[in-house]
Amino acid sequence: MGILLIKINNLQIPTLDDVDFVGKKLLVRIDINSPVDPKTGELLDDSRIKAYIPTIKELLEKGNSIVLISHQGRPGDSDFISLNEHANLLNKYLGFNVEFVEDVMGPYAREKIKNMNKGEIILLDNVRFVSEELIEAPPSQHAKSYLVRRLYPLFEGYVNDAFAASHRSQASLVGFPMLLKSSVGRVMEREVSALAKVFNPEDFPKVFVLGGGKVLDSLRIIENLVKRRLADRILTGGLIAELFALAKGLDLGRENMQILEKKGLISLVPRARRILLSGGPIEIPVDFKVEKEGGKIVEEPSNKVSGIIKDIGSTTMEIYSSFIKDAKLIVMRGPMGVIEDERFRDGSKKILENALESQGYLIIGGGHMISMLGGTAEVNSSKVHVSTGGGALLLFLAGETLPALEALDISSKEAIKK
Ligand SMILES: Nc1ncnc2c1ncn2[C@@H]1O[C@H](COP(=O)(O)OP(=O)(O)OP(=O)(O)O)[C@@H](O)[C@H]1O
Numbered sequence: 001m002g003i004l005l006i007k008i009n010n011l012q013i014p015t016l017d018d019v020d021f022v023g024k025k026l027l028v029r030i031d032i033n034s035p036v037d038p039k040t041g042e043l044l045d046d047s048r049i050k051a052y053i054p055t056i057k058e059l060l061e062k063g064n065s066i067v068l069i070s071h072q073g074r075p076g077d078s079d080f081i082s083l084n085e086h087a088n089l090l091n092k093y094l095g096f097n098v099e100f101v102e103d104v105m106g107p108y109a110r111e112k113i114k115n116m117n118k119g120e121i122i123l124l125d126n127v128r129f130v131s132e133e134l135i136e137a138p139p140s141q142h143a144k145s146y147l148v149r150r151l152y153p154l155f156e157g158y159v160n161d162a163f164a165a166s167h168r169s170q171a172s173l174v175g176f177p178m179l180l181k182s183s184v185g186r187v188m189e190r191e192v193s194a195l196a197k198v199f200n201p202e203d204f205p206k207v208f209v210l211g212g213g214k215v216l217d218s219l220r221i222i223e224n225l226v227k228r229r230l231a232d233r234i235l236t237g238g239l240i241a242e243l244f245a246l247a248k249g250l251d252l253g254r255e256n257m258q259i260l261e262k263k264g265l266i267s268l269v270p271r272a273r274r275i276l277l278s279g280g281p282i283e284i285p286v287d288f289k290v291e292k293e294g295g296k297i298v299e300e301p302s303n304k305v306s307g308i309i310k311d312i313g314s315t316t317m318e319i320y321s322s323f324i325k326d327a328k329l330i331v332m333r334g335p336m337g338v339i340e341d342e343r344f345r346d347g348s349k350k351i352l353e354n355a356l357e358s359q360g361y362l363i364i365g366g367g368h369m370i371s372m373l374g375g376t377a378e379v380n381s382s383k384v385h386v387s388t389g390g391g392a393l394l395l396f397l398a399g400e401t402l403p404a405l406e407a408l409d410i411s412s413k414e415a416i417k418k
């Protein structure tokens with residue numbers, strides 16, 4: 001045991017082949033955070049849920065009983081929901097009963113966990129219902145949190161398979177490995193080894209297509225890419241494009257300014273400007289598809305925007321597609337527009353189609369863009385890596401050490417004490 005270790009940035013992390021997780025009660029951190037339709041509350045994509053079936057089956061076949069723990073959304077957002085629907089989908093794909101426990105660390109959840117029999121599986125509710133989970137803190141601090149102290153004594157081991165959340169230093173990701181024997185699961189192992197194989201910093205040109213709504217994360221990612229000169233071009237869409245348009249001095253009109261203000265994004269303009277001044281190869285849309293008062297949809301040039309920005313315009317689609325066509329490596333995360341609305345899917349659809357047709361290798365991440373693939377069955381896996389990660393994927397590619405992986409490294413070195 002302890003022979004096969006995956007090395008990431010000089011971290012040594014045990015896989016399931018290195019630990020004796022047989023007939024044990026295990027806590028398994030997965031990331032089944034999925035895009036949610038803001039109108040109906042339904043899940044728009046279940047690829048993250050499907051991705052965990054092999055890890056779960058393997059652990060159950062080894063006679064373990066397992067408790068799954070995951071987050072979904074962030075407080076205040078429309079996708080901050082319970083994991084009830086996720087449990088139904090896990091049931092469907094596993095073909096047997098996953099018990100959904102509508103609690104995270106209270107007496108009900110702990111009693112359920114204590115009384116589990118071998119081969120049983122439980123999904124706890126959204127771990128972000130516990131406010132401590134949202135604190136970004138070092139592993140040693142999270143090891144002392146209520147969440148970790150209440151749950152860890154019930155388990156004999158911890159598996160972290162949440163690659164997509166590994167850029168967060170949150171309790172369920174970094175606290176448990178300090179107290180329990182730990183390993184990565186198969187999803188994390190597959191991601192890390194596949195990305196190491198396909199991401200060659202020497203490939204040229206490398207085009208990153210970054211959109212979506214997590215602007216602060218995207219900014220951090222772009223800062224890293226620019227600092228390490230990893231990107232030849234960064235094509236922006238979504239809210240991150242609006243931020244860079246402002247940083248370039250464009251007037252996006254009163255309504256978009258109000259939206260950005262409400263999301264607290266205006267204060268990020270100086271950071272975006274610094275990236276531009278340092279020579280960051282950032283491209284912004286030359287036109288946008290906007291929704292005008294009364295619901296009329298038109299395309300407007302970026303320097304004459306008056307409606308609410310909802311997608312990139314058709315000239316931008318053409319320009320971005322030509323960059324993508326010539327790329328050797330394309331990394332794509334976050335949609336170009338508000339794809340939940342059928343009328344604003346064209347930008348993301350066109351960019352994705354072009355990336356799939358290009359000769360370059362495509363790495364695609366983030367729940368929303370993946371939902372546009374419509375099932376990965378037809379994707380040519382020798383040319384495309386579909387990642388379960390979004391922000392984590394990009395930070396990993398940009399060479400950042402991810403806290404959850406670091407915690408597993410510390411855990412393996414301290415294993416002797418456990
Ligand atoms: N111009 C825009 N204005 C407002 N919202 C936008 C705009 N463009 C995209 N979005 C929103 O961005 C959201 C997706 O962004 P997000 O950053 O969550 O992407 P993601 O790749 O799914 O991320 P992850 O999987 O890492 O959570 C969608 O809900 C979409 O409506």
Ligand SMILES: O=C(O)[C@H](O)COP(=O)(O)O
Pocket residue numbers: 031033073074164165168214367389390391392
């Ligand atoms: O979708 C993601 O990128 C992960 O699930 C992490 O979610 P977060 O950005 O809300 O921490």
